[in-house]
Amino acid sequence: MLKFIRPELAQLVAYAPHPEGTIAPDTLPDFPPVATLDQLNANESPYDLPLVLKQKLAWAYQQELATNRYPDSGHAMLKQAIADYVNEGSGAAITAEQIALGNGSDELIRSLLIATCLGGQGSILVADPTFVMYGILAQTLGIPVVAVGRSETTFAMDLTAAQAALVQTQDPPIRVVFVVHPNSPTANLLTEAEITWLRQLPEHILVVIDEAYFEFSQHTLVSELAQQPNWVILRTFSKALRLASHRVGYAIAAAPLTAILEKVRLPYNLPAASQAAALVALQHREQLLSVIPSMLTARSQILATLARHPQLQVWPSAANFVYLRLRPEGLVSQPSADGALARLTELLKRQGTLVRQISGGLRVTIGTPEENQRFLERLAIALAHL
Numbered sequence: 001m002l003k004f005i006r007p008e009l010a011q012l013v014a015y016a017p018h019p020e021g022t023i024a025p026d027t028l029p030d031f032p033p034v035a036t037l038d039q040l041n042a043n044e045s046p047y048d049l050p051l052v053l054k055q056k057l058a059w060a061y062q063q064e065l066a067t068n069r070y071p072d073s074g075h076a077m078l079k080q081a082i083a084d085y086v087n088e089g090s091g092a093a094i095t096a097e098q099i100a101l102g103n104g105s106d107e108l109i110r111s112l113l114i115a116t117c118l119g120g121q122g123s124i125l126v127a128d129p130t131f132v133m134y135g136i137l138a139q140t141l142g143i144p145v146v147a148v149g150r151s152e153t154t155f156a157m158d159l160t161a162a163q164a165a166l167v168q169t170q171d172p173p174i175r176v177v178f179v180v181h182p183n184s185p186t187a188n189l190l191t192e193a194e195i196t197w198l199r200q201l202p203e204h205i206l207v208v209i210d211e212a213y214f215e216f217s218q219h220t221l222v223s224e225l226a227q228q229p230n231w232v233i234l235r236t237f238s239k240a241l242r243l244a245s246h247r248v249g250y251a252i253a254a255a256p257l258t259a260i261l262e263k264v265r266l267p268y269n270l271p272a273a274s275q276a277a278a279l280v281a282l283q284h285r286e287q288l289l290s291v292i293p294s295m296l297t298a299r300s301q302i303l304a305t306l307a308r309h310p311q312l313q314v315w316p317s318a319a320n321f322v323y324l325r326l327r328p329e330g331l332v333s334q335p336s337a338d339g340a341l342a343r344l345t346e347l348l349k350r351q352g353t354l355v356r357q358i359s360g361g362l363r364v365t366i367g368t369p370e371e372n373q374r375f376l377e378r379l380a381i382a383l384a385h386l
């Protein structure tokens, strides 16, 4: 319609964090109207920043931050604080120049794509199901996405297919492999076989290891970066560190690679208030992360309860969410698995719990104890109405 727009963008559907349901309301039972929704659909922390830390930030905003001035574009203090945090207990010796900051790790994903594949120079490889943003951002830049599958039982990548794709993909060849550790939406860690495969990839292929859920998994490959000049690790303040609203992500890599990311980004990509918030979060990380053990206990309890439902299939999780699917034999009254999942999602929403329908399953974030309890009760009711 707009003749000046690249035609491939016409087909692209904009990313919708909360897609609208497609279930006809008259096919659903009546539930009483709900006042608030439990947001278990975006893998955020269920806990806001403690009030004292918000007050600290408010004070900084009033007393220290000049809104008429551009923010610190070099992010020097924050980079050093992040490097210290990354090194803690990891055996790594990351320096501040090995950190690059983004407006969310989404920005860093886009910068990596621009730096490697733009202009017909490269394709990317992903293993579906995985974080959708790699594919979406690649498509907006006209970068081809090659997708291989995963085991239906463990969600381990099909490494034979991945290796074949690397050999066979030409015009343009694969320049970047994206993996998530642990994966979203399936919550599994990289296996030893996958890590071994990543280690031997040639130096002309960039390996992006997204550790958005590191604080929940406690698994990181950061100590291997010194031996792997073609690896980059992505992390974020959006999940365990409770700052999704502030959009702060970071990359850890060899200094020559972070220097490239600095060239590609927008000059003032990180607002001053977000830099201040990230610093406060790191200064108070012990307090912010202290809720994680109880969230992991809640995760085990939720998984155990879900595993007892004959209609559900569940998998272990190394993150702050669980992934479930409907067993085929439970679908007799439904035309398709996706139809049944859409109905299940809507039945939960009508009762007040938001979850994410994705890749033939549901991804459910671990919330507060009350939210988790309500989810389990509402899910039992929803399954009875399937």
Ligand SMILES: *Cc1c(COP(=O)(O)O)cnc(C)c1O
Binding pocket: 043, 103, 104, 105, 106, 107, 131, 180, 184, 210, 212, 235, 236, 237, 238, 239, 244, 247, 248, 249
């Ligand atoms: C949530 C998430 C991110 C975080 O993105 P931000 O832009 O930093 O909020 C990155 N990668 C994965 C796999 C995620 O699930």
